[in-house]
Amino acid sequence: MLNEVALVGRLTKDPEITDLEGGKKLASVVIAVPRMYKNSSGLYDTDYIRVTLWNGIALNTKEYCRCGDLIGIKGRIQVNNYVDAEGKNHSLLEIIAEKISFLSSKKDDDKVNCSKDKED
Secondary structure (H helix, E strand, C coil): CCCCEEEHHHHHHHHCEEEEECCEEEEEEEEEEEEEEECCCEEEEEEEEEEEEEEEHHHHHHHHHCCCEEEEEEEEEEEEEEEECCCHHHHEEEEECCCCCCCCCCCCCCCCCCCCCCCC
């Protein structure tokens, strides 16, 4: 069986590290990935994909990447199921990064709006 995903996109904001128990480091970033085809209006739609980074990958990404930078991610898909306070079942799909490639820094003409928060 295989659970592998490869994505290339731009960071929508600067990575931030959360320190967890036991010395673990966590960063959750969102990358903007444009689709390869135009929609009915003649524009390219963009998917905003949440990616979870752990420990060394999180620290390196925080150190070397900023909003708008182009990164490549190789990882796996993980689905977390939970029940909210009202008893409703939910599923949260996330990408767990296993490798990151820093591809390029943002240029002035790159079309990523770093002032908008695309977390949801």
